Amino acid sequence: MTPARFAYARPATLDAALDMLAREEEATPLAGGQSLVPMMAMRVARPALLVDLNALPGLDAIEATPGVLRIGALARHAAVLDHELVAAEAPLLALALREVAHPAIRNRGTLGGSLCLADPAAELPACMVALDATLVLASAARGERRVAARDFFAGLYATARRADELLLRAEIPRAPGWSPWFEEVARRRGDYAIAGLAVMARREAGRIAALRLAFCGVEAAPRRLPEVEAAVIEGRDAAALLPGLLAPLGSAEAPAAYRLHLAQLLLRRATEHAHAAA
Amino acid sequence: MLPPDEPLAEIACRVNGRAVRGRAALRQTLVEWLRADLGLTGSHVGCAHGVCGACHVRLDGAVVRGCLVLAAQADGATVETIEAAGGPEEAALRDAFVAHAGLQCGFCTPGMILQAAELLQRNPAPSREAIRDALSGNYCRCTGYHAIVDAVEAAARALRGPAATA
Amino acid sequence: MPDRAIGRALPRDASRRLVAGGGRFLDDHAERGELHAAFLRSPLPHARFTLHTDAAAALPGVAAVLTARDLAAVCRPWRTVSKGFPGLVSPEQAPLADGRASWQGEPVAMVLAASRAIAEDAAEAIDAAWEELPAVTDVQAALAPGAPPVHPGLEGNRAWGTTIRHGDPDAAFAAAALVVEERLVFTRHTGVPLEPRGALALWEKGTGALTIRLSHQMPHQMRLHLAEQLGLPVNRVRVVAADVGGGFGIKMHVYQDEMAVAAASRLLARPVRWVADRLESMLADIHAREHVVTARLAVDAEGHMLGFDVQDLQGLGAVSVYPRSSTVEAMSLLRTLGAPYRFAHARARIDSVLQNKVPTGQYRAVGAPIGCAVTERLIEKAAAARGEDALAFRARNLLRAEEMPLVNGFGAALHGLHHHAALEKARALMDLPALRAEIAAGRAAGRLLGLGLAVTVEFTASGPAIYGGAGVPVAATDTVVATLEPTGEVSAQASITEIGQGITQGLAQVLADAVGVPAGAVRVEAGDTAAAPHGGGAWASRGAAIGGEAAWGAGRALRAQLLDAAGALLQAEPGTLDISDGAILDAAGTPRMTLAELGRLMLFRGHELPRGVTPSLSAAFHYRREGDATLANNGVHAALVELDGGSGLVRVLRYWMVGDCGRVLNPLLVDGQYRGGIATGIGEALLEACRYDADSGQFLSGTLADYLLPMATDIPDITLGHVETPYPRSAVGAKGAGESGTCGAPAAILNAVNDALAAAGGGAVTELPIQPVAVLRALGRLA
Incomplete structure (x- = not known):
């Protein structure tokens, strides 16, 4: 279990990092490494050049502008989990991050790493979709590019990030009046979700006025489900829509029918919570 | 002796309070380098894929999986291993692990102690549930965890002082 | 007896070292000039294969790529036979599979290189052609008529079976007021000791002796197997199990890969090191x-x-x-x-x-x-x-x-x-x-x-009677050798193995009471066949039950020898003397000399002993339960x-x-x-x-x-x-x-x-x- 040979660079500036990604076809950015390094150890991942992002200045910043909360791609899970601004402006992330792995992994793993890996069972991609976040990418050739989170996750371990791009940050709209809900079912503490659900809801006059949701672990990638959101808002049986809408993943321990069952379970719990709170 | 074509990294860092310069194969992980080149064999390799927690070390003050950080990434960093970890939390934990038989084979213990110390630095009076939660990424195959939780509780009490034991 | 040690919740001596990061597990040891081994293992559950190793062997840093035939020159095959299981069908095994692998993970080639990473590179570079054979993994399918044979030429896949009948079950079930039935399915498990298996073999040129470190529950038994398969006198094989990071039964069998490490060290006359990575453990541990x-x-x-x-x-x-x-x-x-x-x-x-x-x-x-x-x-x-x-x-x-x-x-x-x-x-x-x-x-x-x-x-x-009766050379007896140090402490070597269960602490407490010294004055070591006597090791929950008896016997024998010596010195009948808390007591219970004084006298001032008194500082006891x-x-x-x-x-x-x-x-x-x-x-x-x-x-x-x-x-x-x-x-x-x-x-x-x-x-x-x-x-x- 040792990686195949690779070349390694730790650029000190963003421009240098982007140049490397532009020049080297087989360059792979290394953020927290909590998934990439084991994949390399198993020789499932075999990057020719590792571009270590950990020396890039400022990429781990967490800051609020009047409109958005910005979380740098290199912000560690533990930092996001503990940050006052996150608690105030995007508490959904704190709820979800409590379920992410274990302390030592959270100390090293990064927001950007998790988003760009796009593991179907990962919590943070679903949160970004539910938060209606915008992901800001950069490349040497094209400069900055903004992609809505709902358009970023393209499938199993697939995203809209191009090989020469780096994710710089997530921008989460500051949304007073919205409240979060996150739950997941995992076999053990910190395991990837068999199914999880991230929900943001806004209430007005004692009823749900707006709602965004996204599952993790259920399908190949998190996505918005407008029909389901509308049904929740209108108080119809939203869970009954899921069998017709979802294409659940299946595995030996968690067959597709089970994931669908869990998705319905979570949606009912979330709906109940949203209406009760409203 | 590595063949001349093996890519190497130059590393200058602080390990257990001392400045260290060395070379590592690029594909060597931090824990392998600490063990093989610096002789710091207290951190163990139990799975090499980031699951078991036996390889925990402190990197720039935070406990991390030593098998998921490349040795090259430690260049410029501060590293602390079980051999030197000597804060009040570790001292209390060592005593308590011994007294409560919070270890059997001892392979997981260094990682456990580092992780538990980080917990106690943040939460001086954790519940048993909080202890189990904080240690959920550290596998022990011998003890059934009960005695480990006992030991961390006892260390927390000892650190809080005589008033806490009443 | 003051402060009886048996039964007390005394912390283990070894724990202090382990909490400080001072464990000495297999991978914490190294030999100068060692080669790192990696195995190519079968990716298929059943396959014929041919290997071309030239390209792999030519990679910089690679010392050798070995296949079954290479190792056959220095290592005999083995086959499981037991009188307890007459008719058992179990094919011969060798360190590496030869032309056909019968399970996924079976080692088929071995690379020795300057680092584990390079050895893995070379294992990947072996040009292997796999011809997949029909495989059977499901236990019920394996018995079905027409199931593919697990090994060519087998008439069926039943390796062994038996029936037992006692009393009159037919009548009992016929007459029963109630019969309940259940079918339960148990899925395979494995032990996952946190320290993986591994071996560090050192072949001594000239004399032809092998020293091998193993993470193992029974070094003595492995010593016999290594000697037998490699054709060496047993006393030219030394097995050392230092700290063992858990065993649970995983580290007590003869594995192809561990045997291959020993054989390769002999073949190349180089130190060879191999520690299973977790992927190998999951595949190839029992x-x-x-x-x-x-x-x-x-x-x-x-x-x-x-x-x-x-x-x-x-x-x-x-x-x-x-x-x-x-x-x-x-x-x-x-x-x-x-x-x-x-x-x-x-x-x-x-x-x-x-x-x-x-x-x-x-x-x-x-x-x-x-x-x-x-x-x-x-x-x-x-x-x-x-x-x-x-x-x-x-x-x-x-x-x-x-x-x-x-x-x-x-x-x-x-x-x-x-x-x-x-x-x-x-x-x-x-x-x-x-x-x-x-x-x-x-x-x-x-x-x-x-x-x-x-x-x-x-x-x-x-x-x-269990393994002895089956004709399987597994020692069910154990030995402890206890020695009085000239400073009054007691040191002991035990054939029981310490694998984290703390048995050396338990035996120390037994020895303390048997001799009459404080528990802290006793240190028990185990795991090195050059130092520890023959015996069974760690299996079947036997450390306290068998090792404990051996420790007691050794402690009592040492005590008797010390009392004999003390009697001669004090001109007292040994039977009237006692040892307590590290001191010789006379009939009145008065301390007459410490064990430290006695030990120093026996070791350094033998001229002061009476003529004809040559007491031994050591006593051995071999326990066999009848x-x-x-x-x-x-x-x-x-x-x-x-x-x-x-x-x-x-x-x-x-x-x-x-x-x-x-x-x-x-x-x-x-x-x-x-x-x-x-x-x-x-x-x-x-x-x-x-x-x-x-x-x-x-x-x-x-x-x-x-x-x-x-x-x-x-x-x-x-x-x-x-x-x-x-x-x-x-x-x-x-x-x-x-x-x-x-x-x-x-x-x-x-x-x-x-x-x-x-x-x-x-x-x-x-x-x-x-x-x-x-x-x-x-x-x-x-x-």
């Missing part, structure tokens, strides 16, 4: 406990158990493990079936089946968790069918102490068991009335709570679980166990063994599984993200109680504690989950580990 058991229990109108009828289908893997044979597990299952209870009639059929899978072997508690789970599940069913409390059913049928010794219908020799005392203690420990009220209240509030019980018998500390072929201990387990009716997840809320392991040498050690064993059993019941793809036969549980071990959050606090009935035909009286927790936990969890399901009007789960999907299906909430 697995265990793959059984499909169909069992029936006959009960009379008064609720007395009449007899059992059981069929066991056991998955062995591609060979029967060397040297003990994998079939031991099925026999252990059978011996523990119904063992706590009174029954007169028994019928059993065992079929042990070859498969294209890694061999299975003896893993913590061997077949006992299965025997117990089958028994206790049938008991719950019988009690439910009778509409009575299962505890009352158990109490009626449990053997009373005065009914023993007896040999039951499955051939289990039962003696000295105290089930009713343990049951009473468990009831009290659980505060059963309050607990039942709590469960009732919880259920009324909609919670899916379940309480499960299990009663265990574990056969421990196998005596010489009579009972095994010891037996008993226990009662109880688990409170809660099911999540939405997700199907099972949470263990509380756990209780009362055990009788005979004399407790050190409660810290015994409690640790019980709790650790229970955690193993909970993992077995709820999480751990070695899974294979049904179509391709590919192993699916190859990482620790796939093979789920219990975390701190999966195991509850465990409340323990002790009944202490020393084994009467011994000096110390320990019976063994290392596997008791594992014996009963799967049964207790299975019963608890089914109790919760039954209370909710659901069906039952009958497969371990209990998957959330199965729970939901039993509740009728998932198709």
